[in-house]
Amino acid sequence: MLLLTDGLASDQDEIIRGAYSVLGAGVPMVGGCAGDGLKMIRTFQFHGDRVQADSVVAAGIASTGPLGIGVQHGWRPVGEPMLVTGSRPNRVYSLDDRPALDVFLERLGTEPGRLRPEDLPALALLHPLGLSRHRGEEQVRFITSADFTRRSLFCTAQIPQGSVVCLMEADTSAVLAATTVACHQSVAALNGSVPLGMLAFDCVARRGVLGQEGIKQEIRGLADAASGAPFAGFYSYGEIARTHGMRGLHNYTLVILSVA
Amino acid sequence: MPAPSLLPQQLVAFLEAVWSARTEAAVALMAVERAAEALDAEIAAIVCENRVVAAVGYPEGAVPVRELVLIAEDGARHELTVPGAGVCPVDTVMLDYPLVGTFILARAGPGGGLRHDEASLLRGMARVTSMAMRTQRLLDDERAAREESDRQAAENARLLAELTQRQARLTELAGEQAALRRVATLVAASWGQADADRIFAAVAEEAGRLLRADTGAVAKSGPPGCFTVLAVWTKPGMDFHFRVGEQLPIEESSLRSMIGAPIMVGGRVWGLVTVGVISSRSEALPAGSEQRLADFTGLLATAISNAQARSELARLAEEQAALRRVATLVATGTAAEDLFEAVTGEMRMLLNAGVTSLQRYEADGTVTVLAASSDPDTEVPLLSHLTLEGRSVAAAVLSSGRAARIDELEGPPGSQPGVFRGLGMRSSAGAPIVVEGRLWGVIIAHWRDSQAASPDTEGRIAQFTQLVATAISNAASRAQLAASRARIVVTADETRRRIERNLHDGIQQRLVTLALGLRTAQDADADPAEHAALLAAMSQAGDELVSILDELREISRGVHPAILSQGGLGPALRSLTRRASVPTVLDIDEIGRLPQPVEVAAYYVASEALTNAVKHANATVVHVNLGVTDTTLRLSIDDDGDGGADPAQGSGIIGLIDRVEALGGQLTLRSPPGEGTSLVIELPLEPSYRSTPAQDAPGGRDQGPGDLLRGQ
Secondary structure (H helix, E strand, O other): OEEEEEOOOOOHHHHHHHHHHHHOOOOOEEEEEEOOOOOOOOOOEEEOOEEEOOOEEEEOOOOOOOEEEEEEOOOEEEEEEEEEEEEEOOEEEEEOOEEHHHHHHHHOOOOHHHOOHHHHHHHHHHOOEEEOOOOOOOEEEOEEEEEOOOOEEEEOOOOOOOOEEEEEEOOHHHHHHHHHHHHHHHHHOOOOOOOOEEEEEEEHHHHHHHHHHHHHHHHHHHHHHHOOOOEEEEEEOOEEEEOOOOOOEEEOOEEEEEEO | OOHHHHHHHHHHHHHHHHHOOOOHHHHHHHHHHHHHHHOOOOEEEEEEOOEEEEEEOOOOOOOOHHHHHHHHHOOOOOEEEEOOOEEEEEEEEEEOOOOOEEEEEEOOOOOOOOOHHHHHHHHHHHHHHHHHHHHHHHHHHHHHHHHHHHHHHHHHHHHHHHHHHHHHHHHHHHHHHHHHHHHHHHHHHOOOHHHHHHHHHHHHHHHHHHOOOOEEEEEEEOOOOEEEEEEEEEOOOOOOOOOOOOEEEOOOOOEEEEEEEEEEEOOEEEEEEEEEEEOOOOOOOOOOHHHHHHHHHHHHHHHHHHHHHHHHHHHHHHHHHHHHHHHHHHHOOOOHHHHHHHHHHHHHHHHOOOEEEEEEEOOOOOEEEEEEEEOOOOOOOOOOEEEOOOEOHHHHHHHHOOOEEEOOOEOOOOEHHHHHHHOOOOEEEEEEEEEOOEEEEEEEEEEOOOOOOOOOHHHHHHHHHHHHHHHHHHHHHHHHHHHHHHHHHHHHHHHHHHHHHHHHHHHHHHHHHHHHHHHHHHHOOOOHHHHHHHHHHHHHHHHHHHHHHHHHHHHHHOOOOHHHHHHOHHHHHHHHHHHOOOOEEEEEOOOOOOOHHHHHHHHHHHHHHHHHHHHOOOOOOEEEEEEEOOOEEEEEEEEOOOOOOOHHHOOOHHHHHHHHHHOOOEEEEEOOOOOOOEEEEEEEOOHHHOOOOHHHOOOOOOOOOOOOOOOO
16 A cells, blocks of 8 residues: 655654554554655645645555565664653653653753754754664654643654653664665565566655765666666655554655555 | 653643533544554454444444454454554453453554553543543533433423413413304393394404404595494593594594404305504504404304305295285285285284385375285374375386385375374385286385385395285276176176067057057948958058068067078178178188187177168278187277267277177277277187186185275
């Protein structure tokens, strides 16, 4: 199931839950949350010949050939894991029973009183939170901003209370390596078939991490993996990839769908 | 991070989510979703007995209920095949609520079942789910109970309102029915003018009270542009200026609101009922009042029309009985005075009139009251001539020949209307008595009130005048018959006397003289000289005898010619015309013998006409034509004489008419002065007409003509 959602919708997880309750465990989901180039005003979804906003466009893909999904972000946890002791959807109040913003800044070695609120997004862009999972690697959670009065953090995806999170960091080479891994995962899932095409849902934040040069390298990596097959994609405000369990929303991630 | 602190935090998050659900079913669904999410599981479900309360991880509508129920029942099974995820290890937790409920979780992957801490978390989640579902169930029940209670309260309120409304409508209906009954009783009880006033008053009051108005009224429309108030009811304590009899312009009203409805009876507007509230009152008549008033007047109209129909039926029966009594009198030939008295009496009762009278038009332009009926205190002058000055029905009928009514009699003393006005009568209506196409008289009903006659009065009077006319016509026929018979007797007597006189004065004297002459001749001497004188005397006696024979023949010819009885009409007419002293042309069909009365009558008509032509008309030529068909004899005698013959001037024509009419025939005389005379008779040849008048005489009742039947 291919899902294209409005990236500014407040609770993307609820969309995944709804889709899962209808589809069940047997149908994988891929897709991305539409962005508007970080203007954060309005995004659009195409459906047929109509342009819509605040909507979800879903496309079921039925094929006798294999479909391969690759999911990778290349971020690694740093420091001790923290317990989310207070959260609401899209908002983290406390980590280890202390104000989330203070814990976050302390881990980064920044004195809480000295950071100007407008400088936080740039800092947070490079230091997302990683949500531990039972299986596989952590799901990265993007911190968009913070409430300096209530000392809480805003996220684009849910960080449930009781979950264990780590501060994450990455460098260009790790992120590019993730691209390669994602491509390989995706193609490998085709069981030896040559891909006929690839769709890429790439986090807009990875662009910030990679820079112009890194993006070019990433696209070259995609082209190599596609082996001459066409590939396309967009920079998203959240990536959707669910192959096991219920959770399928990612940040800072590259999701590749290969079709054969 | 110490492991024990993880569990409560995840439970708190789970509890928050689950507690946000608003129904028991939503709690279950939220629980399976959040548990699967928290424990990274493919499948989570709550199963209770043989049904799945909630499940996640299966395509919608494809939950394998049986498989899940089996897992819940059989604690030994630890695997579940999940589409897209293969065979997954299963963990189950019994639920406190719902009873016999099981929380099932299946997670794919190499790790197999839940770790110890995860299993502990699942048990905690199961406890929380049970608590939340139970609480929600209680809340659900309470909510349902509250909703049911609210619904019942609303239903009760609605029923109560409906009952109240129905009760109010019933009360209204009962009021309407009672009002109608009161009015209908009044209507049925009586039908005079005084009763009508009481009915109007009752209707005005009932309508006003029924609609809770300040005033109710019954009015009739007219004069043009106005209505006239017949009855008014005003709420006690209200001062209101409408008065009975008042005429109000239609647009005039000092009422705040006013509605009216016509009372339609027999397709005509019988009256109008209006109710209104006065301007000082704040609220107008309530909506729907028009319909209620219309309903009321509709029912009222039915009641009135029923009562009217009953009274009309009674009236008709009464009228028919009266007509039958009069008709019986007419049929039995009752004397005119008695008949007229009976007619006026019956009519006065039927029409509820003060005086009814039967009057005859006289040639001098006056009327004579021949009969009248009145109450004992009122004496109508009979048999005096009254003039037709002023406004009267008698004058109107005379000028138009049709029935008429006068609503306000007026005329000088001694005039017809003056006399009846003097008796206290104000209005009258009457219909003509027409006898054989001629206006003979009039029957008039008079009332003390103005405009008292109902619309069909003239028609009802006319039924009586027709009977009276028939009676008069019958009586006149009988009188004519008697007169004719009397004339025939007189004529026969006269003829006898004439013959006797002629014999006595003429032939008898001459025969005596002749006898004396012959005796003188017998006594004479046989003197030859006197022989010549004797011969002369004998010769003279012979001449005298011839002359006497002629005279005898002349006399007998007026009685019955022998040739008629021997040869029939044809030879008799030929003999008659041959002997006529004026040139006569006879044109006659070949006819055989006809019934004797016909032959005799035709012969005498021809004879009399010829005699008249010679004696009185100085004619120079006469044409006689006789034709006979199977049924009729037609004889015409035309001369070119002076004309101007008049039956009344004592010619023999009256006698001829009697003879002809006695045979059922007809005599037509045309005799304009200077243009000759034409006389035509037609006699029927049917046996029924061949009898003589004497044979036709009725056995018993033979009314004389009487003074009353004398016409103009």
